[in-house]
Amino acid sequence: MSVPRYWRETKYRYRLIGQMCAQCGSVMFPRSGVCSPCGSVDLEEVKLAETGHVVTWTVVRNPPAGYMEYAPYLVALVELDDGVRVLSQLVDIEPIKMKTGMRVEAAFRRVKVDGNSGIIEYGYKFRPLIE
Amino acid sequence: MRPVAVAGVGLTKVSEHWEKGLKDLFTEAAYKAFEDAGTKEIDALYVANMGAPILQDQMHLGAMLADALGMRGVPALSVGAASASGGVAFHEGVKAVASGFADCVLVGGVEKMSDGLPEDVLSILAMAEDQEYTAYTGVTNTGLNALIHRNYMETYGATAEEIAMFAVRGHEHAVGSKHSQYPFKVAIDRVLSSPMEADPIHMLECAAVGDGAAALILMPAEQAPEGVEVAATSVATGPYYLAGRKDILTFDAVKTAAERAYKTAGVTPEEVDLVEVHDETTIAGVVSLEDLGFVEKGKGAAFVADGCTLRGGEVPTNTFGGLKARGHPLGATGLYQVGEVALQLQGRAGPCQVEGARVGLAESLGGLGSTCAVTILRRG
Numbered sequence: 001m002s003v004p005r006y007w008r009e010t011k012y013r014y015r016l017i018g019q020m021c022a023q024c025g026s027v028m029f030p031r032s033g034v035c036s037p038c039g040s041v042d043l044e045e046v047k048l049a050e051t052g053h054v055v056t057w058t059v060v061r062n063p064p065a066g067y068m069e070y071a072p073y074l075v076a077l078v079e080l081d082d083g084v085r086v087l088s089q090l091v092d093i094e095p096i097k098m099k100t101g102m103r104v105e106a107a108f109r110r111v112k113v114d115g116n117s118g119i120i121e122y123g124y125k126f127r128p129l130i131e
Numbered sequence: 132m133r134p135v136a137v138a139g140v141g142l143t144k145v146s147e148h149w150e151k152g153l154k155d156l157f158t159e160a161a162y163k164a165f166e167d168a169g170t171k172e173i174d175a176l177y178v179a180n181m182g183a184p185i186l187q188d189q190m191h192l193g194a195m196l197a198d199a200l201g202m203r204g205v206p207a208l209s210v211g212a213a214s215a216s217g218g219v220a221f222h223e224g225v226k227a228v229a230s231g232f233a234d235c236v237l238v239g240g241v242e243k244m245s246d247g248l249p250e251d252v253l254s255i256l257a258m259a260e261d262q263e264y265t266a267y268t269g270v271t272n273t274g275l276n277a278l279i280h281r282n283y284m285e286t287y288g289a290t291a292e293e294i295a296m297f298a299v300r301g302h303e304h305a306v307g308s309k310h311s312q313y314p315f316k317v318a319i320d321r322v323l324s325s326p327m328e329a330d331p332i333h334m335l336e337c338a339a340v341g342d343g344a345a346a347l348i349l350m351p352a353e354q355a356p357e358g359v360e361v362a363a364t365s366v367a368t369g370p371y372y373l374a375g376r377k378d379i380l381t382f383d384a385v386k387t388a389a390e391r392a393y394k395t396a397g398v399t400p401e402e403v404d405l406v407e408v409h410d411e412t413t414i415a416g417v418v419s420l421e422d423l424g425f426v427e428k429g430k431g432a433a434f435v436a437d438g439c440t441l442r443g444g445e446v447p448t449n450t451f452g453g454l455k456a457r458g459h460p461l462g463a464t465g466l467y468q469v470g471e472v473a474l475q476l477q478g479r480a481g482p483c484q485v486e487g488a489r490v491g492l493a494e495s496l497g498g499l500g501s502t503c504a505v506t507i508l509r510r511g
Contacts (some may be wrong), residue, residue, distance in 0.1 A: 009263055030264045030372065056285070058277035059330040060269060064253040068270040075270040077374055085374040087268050095330070100285060111241070111267065115392050123267065 001114045004119060013123035016106055019086055020046040029084050037065040050106040051129055052080035059095045066112045078126050079105055103129040132229040136358030137508065139168025139348035140470040145341040145458030147245045153180075153187055154199040157241040160344035161200055164237065168348035168355070175198075176207035179240035180462035181218035182255045186247040189505065194443045196239070212366075213259035214242060215497030217348055217465025218504025221347065222364040228349045230290040239346035259498040261372055273337050273412060275499045277329040279379050280414040284331070286380060287429035288415075291331060293436040295322045297413035298336050298455045300440050305452025308481030310467070312341045312458030323508040329502030336413040339461035345466035347473070358404075359473040362396035362490070362509040365389075371501045380429075382500030385422035389494070390506040393424075396490075400424035403507075404488040405447040405475055407468035409496040410454045419494055422450065423505075450475060467493035469506050476510040 012018060018029035023040035029048060034041055057076035060067075067073070074090035090098070091109060104126040111121045143156055151159075157178075165171035176197050183189040210220035216241040224238035235277025243251055245439070256272035261441030276443075283289055299319050319333060326337040346471040352360055368378045369384030376383075393399060398424065408423070410416030416430040425446045426434040434440065440448035451457045451471050454464060472491035474480045489511060495504040 011133045013267075020408055030261070033397070036370075037376075056278045056282040058270075058274045058281065058332075059272045059327065060271055060466055061327055061329060062249070062253065062271065062273075063269055064257050064271055065250040067148070068250075070269065071132060073269060075268055075274050075278070083325070084356075087372075093159070100281070118384075 001117055001121065003117065003119065006119050012110065014103065016048045016050060016124055017045050018048045020100060027082060027084050029086055030072045041104055043052045049081040050083050052104060054100055054102045055079050056100060057098055066115060074098060089125040091125045103131065105129040133231065134352035135225050135228045135349055135361045135474045136352040136355040137347050137354035138311035138350040139164040140473050141167060141346040142310040142467060142470050143344045145343035145460055148342040149245065152244050153183060153241055154341060156243065156344040157196050157239055161237060161239050161380045164346035164348050165357035170235060173205060173229040173235045174239045175227050176205050176236045177220045177224045177236065178209040179215055179466060180209055180242060181213055182242060182244065182461055184250060185255050186243060194275060204364055209258060210504045213497035213504040214461045215465055215495040215504050216462040218495030218506060219366050219505060221466060221469050222351050222366050222504055225361050225364045228351060230499060234351065236349040237346060238349060239344060240466040241344040242462045243340050243342045244460060253445045264283035264372060270394055271329060273332055273453045275373055276412040276414055277332045280332055281376045283414055289432035291323065292319060293432035294338055294413045294417055295319060297410055297416045297438045298322050300435060301410065301449050301453040301455040304442060304483060305456035308457065310457055314342040317369055319486050331411055338411050338454035341460050342456060342459035343460035343463050345463045345470050346464055347470055359452040359476050360509045363392040363507040365392040365505045367503050369501050380418060382418060382422050382503065383405040385419060385494065388503040388505040389423045390409045392507050396507040398490055398507060403490050403492050405450055405485045405491045407449055407471055407493040409494055411459060416453065423494055442485055450480065450483050450485055452486065465504060468493035468495060472508045476508055
């Protein structure tokens with residue numbers, strides 16, 4: 001991971017920012033040059049909901065390079081309360097306690113330490129919501 | 132566009148070939164295909180590969196392998212579409228012959244996965260997905276399959292055992308196959324008691340690491356009377372970010388590619404005598420069968436468990452073992468599939484033969500359903 005590549009995404013990863021189509025109102029994540037439902041290029045940044053629920057989840061037991069220290073870890077498909085779906089690690093919960101449909105909220109966490117460039121990467125992970 | 136035929140097939144055994152490199156494997160497969168076709172007068176070379184830039188620090192495979200074959204001067208390029216590279220390269224080779232641009236093309240896929248550390252192989256597989264928002268989460272390729280697997284069970288009430296039977300069926304079919312990596316039976320208990328790779332997917336529900344090369348010779352059909360007609364090839368792309376899909380249990384790219392291929396070939400799923408699907412995991416195989424139109428959505432796992440995909444069943448599936456038992460040397464896999472369909476239609480499948488097969492289909496996935504290549508072959 002090079003420095004510019006990391007830096008370019010920080011706003012979206014740190015603050016969970018997606019995109020809203022000014023023509024059809026679709027909200028997308030991650031950002032794209034074109035609205036995939038309607039084809040418009042008239043797009044605006046929008047802050048996504050920070051709470052949602054788990055649609056489906058897994059436990060990664062054999063991680064790729066750079067993620068060893070967290071294994072085994074949970075990864076889920078989260079549907080935010082504004083309807084946008086994101087992939088994310090889940091933290092602060094043991095796999096054995098996981099349930100589909102669980103309410104979660106975004107948290108700011110360390111993601112990995114890049115071995116080659118030395119960057120300590122941060123971003124969103126989700127954790128159980130205490131209501 | 133003129134009709135095209137597969138005029139020669141060359142497959143190496145999928146294995147851990149410690150003593151052989153990329154060039155060795157590719158040359159072995161290519162020369163088998165030349166011998167099978169009775170010619171080596173090719174005028175274009177297409178190479179399918181996924182991991183060489185990382186596993187061997189090697190790019191520019193077209194020129195390297197043309198030279199290795201002793202064929203300097205031939206135009207050559209490598210085709211990259213992750214693990215659908217083989218299927219997509221085949222599509223490109225067919226276009227070259229069909230259009231009249233080339234008269235004899237070699238399409239060859241090669242992968243040397245055993246050169247990498249296990250975590251490197253996982254990283255390469257994850258490179259088929261968006262690095263910034265998918266791979267970034269630390270999810271593996273199997274992890275993505277697992278998200279679908281769990282959702283499939285919870286949505287349709289399929290059991291872990293029914294889905295896992297896809298792996299058992301593959302191994303049953305591989306028995307006796309000379310080029311398959313694991314040509315032996317594996318019992319369902321063994322699959323379900325293997326360690327979790329990414330819950331709820333067990334290790335023995337996943338394709339393993341293997342090295343292999345597959346080569347096919349393509350010629351105009353009228354010049355290859357013993358060959359197998361390419362009735363259709365089709366490539367489609369689908370939503371790249373898994374979370375951006377409204378329905379994660381359907382691979383849009385598979386449906387689109389299949390619809391186009393059926394239309395071009397003028398066949399329906401009912402007329403297909405055998406199918407090779409991309410079972411990188413058991414659930415990927417099940418979803419593929421559904422999206423190709425062989426079984427209704429949500430009923431694929433029961434279909435497999437009931438024996439409908441066996442050699443004598445309704446839809447003989449993965450007749451040499453599929454990715455699980457024949458093996459999954461990434462970029463080469465799609466060409467193993469097409470080569471196997473050709474062998475079946477020519478009656479050269481030995482103990483794996485599906486009797487009386489006339490129409491066969493191969494489905495190759497790149498990423499988890501973001502690229503799909505569908506090929507339909509026909510004979511007589």
